[in-house]
Amino acid sequence: DADVTQTPRNRITKTGKRIMLECSQTKGHDRMYWYRQDPGLGLQLIYYSFDVKDINKGEISDGYSVSRQAQAKFSLSLESAIPNQTALYFCATSDDCGLAGHKNEQFFGPGTRLTVL
Amino acid sequence: QQQVKQSPQSLIVQKGGISIINCAYENTAFDYFPWYQQFPGKGPALLIAIRPDVSEKKEGRFTISFNKSAKQFSLHIMDSQPGDSATYFCAASKYGQNFVFGPGTRLSVLP
Numbered sequence: 069d070a071d072v073t074q075t076p077r078n079r080i081t082k083t084g085k086r087i088m089l090e091c092s093q094t095k096g097h098d099r100m101y102w103y104r105q106d107p108g109l110g111l112q113l114i115y116y117s118f119d120v121k122d123i124n125k126g127e128i129s130d131g132y133s134v135s136r137q138a139q140a141k142f143s144l145s146l147e148s149a150i151p152n153q154t155a156l157y158f159c160a161t162s163d164d165c166g167l168a169g170h171k172n173e174q175f176f177g178p179g180t181r182l183t184v185l
Numbered sequence: 186q187q188q189v190k191q192s193p194q195s196l197i198v199q200k201g202g203i204s205i206i207n208c209a210y211e212n213t214a215f216d217y218f219p220w221y222q223q224f225p226g227k228g229p230a231l232l233i234a235i236r237p238d239v240s241e242k243k244e245g246r247f248t249i250s251f252n253k254s255a256k257q258f259s260l261h262i263m264d265s266q267p268g269d270s271a272t273y274f275c276a277a278s279k280y281g282q283n284f285v286f287g288p289g290t291r292l293s294v295l296p
Contacts, residue, residue, distance in 0.1 A: 101283075108194065108288055109288055110286040110289050111229070111274065111286040112286075126283070160228070172217050172219070173234075174231070176228030178226070179226075
């Protein structure tokens with residue numbers, strides 16, 4: 069089984085609709101992230117969470133919200149989707165980055181391709 | 186200051202050739218420089234990483250060269266294979282903080 073799973077894998081929606089993307093992990097990591105990938109722009113951080121009670125905005129949080137329901141679950145919501153939110157969305161996890169004995173590595177899910185018409 | 190620049194945007198290499206992808210950063214506080222590899226339909230995965238206390242790290246056919254004074258680092262893929270065709274992202278981070286990713290390089294290795 070995959071360590072980081074995302075649902076749905078593909079979604080087509082219409083402008084103005086509310087949509088939720090879900091992420092689950094079995095790696096036991098405290099840190100979880102949501103990224104957006106657009107061609108030529110790389111991976112841009114939307115939100116991140118270092119534990120269940122911690123939520124932080126990334127570089128492109130406008131128009132998005134998140135919920136950390138449990139250590140293993142981190143969901144991303146678009147309250148009112150717009151066409152320029154059409155992109156590939158990735159969830160990622162990591163342990164305590166850079167601490168002694170820990171490899172500073174992020175583990176990515178397979179992605180959700182979202183199209184907003 | 187937080188930006189990581191990456192070039193080229195795309196690269197075509199013949200099988201057996203050397204692929205070279207370059208990255209540059211501004212923030213001298215960055216102390217960890219990974220490369221991620223992404224195949225179509227998959228999420229990125231860590232390929233190789235380096236810290237600034239060494240100038241080179243090699244893992245199999247993959248080598249990172251790091252130039253601290255120039256604030257540049259590069260990925261070299263020796264004896265490139267069609268299976269190496271993927272998108273490669275460089276990144277940088279400061280201890281315990283989030284990654285800043287480059288825009289990516291799409292590599293195609295021709296058989």
